[in-house]
Amino acid sequence: MNEDLQKNPNNNSDSLLSPFIRAQARSKIIDSKLKTFDNRFALFRLLSTIALLAIVVNYAQKSNSTTTLLLIILFLIFCLFTSWIHNIIQAKQKKWNAVALSYELSEARSQRDFDFITTQKSPWHDECIVVPKGHVYSSDLDIHTQLYLLLNTCSTKEGSQKLFSMLMEAGIQPEQTQIVIERSKNAQTLSRKTRLLRHFESLRLSESFLQKYFKLYEKKVEGENSELEEKKDSNSIVSISFRIFYAFVSICAWFIILIPAFNNFISTGNTEAFLQPIFLYTGFLLLGTLIFTPITQLATKVAQSSKTLQEIINTLNNNESIAESLQFTFLKKQAKAKIKSLNLLLDLVSLRGNPIFWVTLHIFLPFDALVCLILQLKIKNFSATLKVWENELYEFDVIASFARFASENPNSRFVTLSERKQASDQQIECTHLGHPLIATQKRICNTIKLHKSSPVVLLTGSNMAGKSTFLRTLGTNIVLANIGAPVFATKFIMPPFRLLCAIRIDDSLSEGTSYFYAEVKRLHFILNSLNNSYQNPGFFLIDEIFRGTNNKERYIGSWHIIHALFEKNSFGFISTHDLALTELDKNDSRLINMHFREHIEGLKLAFDYLIKEGPCPTTNALYIMKQHGLPVP
Template sequence: MVLAEEFYENNIKKNRKESQELNVKVSIVGWSRLVVVILAVVIDYILYTQNSLKTIILVTIIFSIIFLALVFYHNNIFECKKKLDLLVEINEEGIKRLNGEFKYFKDNGEEYLDNKHSFINDLDIFGNNSVFQYINSTVTKGGREELSRVLKKEKILVVQEIRERQEAIKELGEKVSWRQKLIVEGKLKRSKDIDLNGLLKWSKVSESSSYLRIAIACTFIFVTLCSIYLIAVQKIPAAFLLLDLMVNYLVIKIMSKGIKEEIKLFENTKCAIYSYSRILELIENENFNSIYLKRLQDKLRSETTSCTEEMKKFSKIVDWAGNSSYNAYYLLFNIIIFLDVFLMSSLEKWREKNGDKLDIWLDVMHEIDALSSISNLSFENDKWIYPVILDTDGVEGAVIGHPLLGKRAVKNSFSLIDNRRVALITGSNMSGKSTFLRTIGVNLILSYIGAPVCAEKFSCGIMNVYTCMRTKDNLEESISSFYAEILRIKILIEACKKGEKIFFLLDEIFKGTNSKDRHTGATVLIKQLIQYGGFGLVSTHDLELCDLENEDRRIVNYNFREFYEKNKIKFDYILRRGKSETQNAIQLMKLAGIGIEIEK
């Protein structure tokens, strides 16, 4: 049994058992609360009939304390149970990834699909059955966005950075229990759509008018307390207090106009901030060994400030501020002691001290969230390897498989280095050409984000990946699939001319035109790409194109073949040197039941 599979199954059994045990406790404590309430009412009624007022007060206080203790205990047990249930869910998702069932995960990142991007659509980076759907286990909005950015290769990394990320991802892969704690904390009180930009914008505001607001609030609080005292000593009528509270309410409304949007912001972010404080605590207190993770962790620490302590304070203040619009107790306190004013003053003091650090802390959290997500690959695929990142261009690997195909992947060895610049891949329909192009492409992208790859050996230089594989008609822009292909090729050529290091994957180029034009266009294109220093793979049905290998040693031929067994077509998906010698279009038509007569 695979180590990851054993780990996940053992954790599912353990956590499910503990959850069931806690479920019994939850029921017992719940019924106990009801019994306490009934007993309190019955005893108070009996004492009431005996005119024992002092005893009623004492009994009520005692039962109230017991009830509150049970409520607190019940909430703790319920939270523990929820964490255990989340752990069961997390480990079940791990089993699904191992079984290739990740395509059923809800979050596939389809909003990141972009027809104009150089590779993400062709390589299934986002969308159904995609790399993102396979990898993603992020629990923060920023972590999810960070993962999308690295997969889109928006962050350009140098060789040393990739190597440091590899070390970090490998370490996080081994810290699976810690990573699961991070996921639990992120999911426990998860916000559906936190206004992260609004929160960061608030943290950068330097204006403060809290001193004036506090002075006004203290004046009205003093008047209210004096009113209560004078009513208690019967100097003024009780109705005066009602008038005083109405005035307080109006004053609060006027003073809150400037902070209304801020209060609304914290209502929407309080759950997320609580989760962030817990996640940052896990990160700051963990013992990391890799340089990359230590460097990130150091950003949370300073001689005067503890990120953990400051975020806990922030969470507590925000939790109060977030209750302002729907908590009756809060409304009462607000009218009497101007709670809004003092909370906003506390928030402004916190911002003054930590506002310039908040975005740094959150960036650290988001990056580690994304790295932890990528490290699923490391933990769940113990036979995958970390690629060697070269200072030179090219790709070479042994026993390379498509990362998304799991056990179904047929693995091949491949080399395109030194003086070899272009590999022509020929083969019959359905023989595996397109899948092999994606195999190389996806493993390259994983290499560039510091992840392990599906291979026994893999080395590559850092190159910008360009693909032309799934071009299609765009009726809105009146673009045919052939013209769409031309536009992508144009972008590729322009990138080469700019001096970019290019790795291209071209699948059956110029298939929308006649065979003569296709051959001529492909020949000219390949020669141009070599001239401008490009590396890459071109799949084609044009066997005459393979003659270029004899003209230019920088071009090498590979092929896939088919065979027939009991009148059925079979594929072994094995990559071989040389050009294809077989074709299967006619045979496939016959197998589909289409009668074909070939004239002699």
């Protein structure tokens, strides 16, 4: 059992529920308690602040200036402390609310409830979906509509984009095997740390995270050139030199204006003489907020990656062996110290958004000038390293999605190193192969084994018997294996195939293209793509070949397509309702017949969705017509 889903030892009705539902219920209880505590503390904070303010005002009228100043400082410190405590409570409440939602999403994903999953997708999800026109398998296999939605739990937009790009390229130009093996190995390691995965996904679902994301992206830069110029300007030597000069002047102003003003107020108690330098110093500070605005904007952009890296580091602090096995540079000891110091500065800069914090801190030091300048210099010093860490974060984001996918689907598994070494273009073997987009309780698994001497399978079968679903099962698992994600099979021995599909072909009124013409174009593309100039072998999946034409021409066209495929460096399946094509195996052993079939239970058709050898011996079209009242014999 996953470490964050330990079973309740009490033997009651709760034990019959899904572990995700039980965990969600526990998270909601904690969330509810924290929400109640948050409301009570907010009331306490309001009443205590009013009471202390009344005390300060009362004593200010009776006491000397030194006592008044001390009371004001103590009051500000109290406000800071209660605000800090309140922020911690709210952060924990939002965290547990996100954790509860994460468990709810896990249950929806395990049940393949795509309607609910869609409501909780990442805010950048749709923006990442850019399907190239005429993509050879995305629509056929529901890659961009369902598989990506099921896989994508990335906490960064760039990670989501990387995952989508991998899915689009996996069956066109598979990555190098060693890269896929390393990614799969890391994902398998992470899949055992479900608390980390839960916490990582809850980052994306957190209300605070979403607020920061929309705040960051609500004002889009009109063009890339202007963004580059702005970034270049903020990091230019002139800009940095000017900010260094302003920081020096700020320190001088603190000594020359603020400190003498406090001393004069304490010694004389003259309020009017105190206010004039205070207003002057405040105006000087407000000028600083404008000067350092580009730095705070840069800090906001850096913080998303830096804070996420810190969360990963914190969670893996007690798992040094896992951190070492992942081999990310941001998990090295020196890198962790740099990230921690950077986040400390980012936290200090974020205090600018709280007026009480901002005023109080500037009593003790020229906060903006020092912290913003140090932050800019720090980011500039290891900007290249930051870029490397960010790229590693995006890769971690992807493997965390794979790991979470594996932990939520116990029937899935990563392709082993042994299986990848056995894989060749001479033979394929899949045992108990199931469709990833079908829930476990409804998923039917099949086993296939093909040799290069018989690379083409003609798949026949009754309507609704499962032919198309089986083709999609093969294709989807090939895509998953090619990117290092878990597959749904107890054995999966396949090389990194290039995938070519003709399953879901649509006509186009706007382009004046009929279904038949669209299919011809797709088949022509498949044949041209299966030549020997490609390093990776091809795997074709053709559903209902030439369904758009008459029996005679369908037979002739299919016969020639099949014989052309014999000569290609490929394996594949062709489904058809044309039983005459099943006779081709009598004259050529390179073709294998397989089928799906139905049986009658009472007066209804029933299907086992299991693939069988040989041509299909049954049909059901007339039976279905008759059952629905059509005038057929």
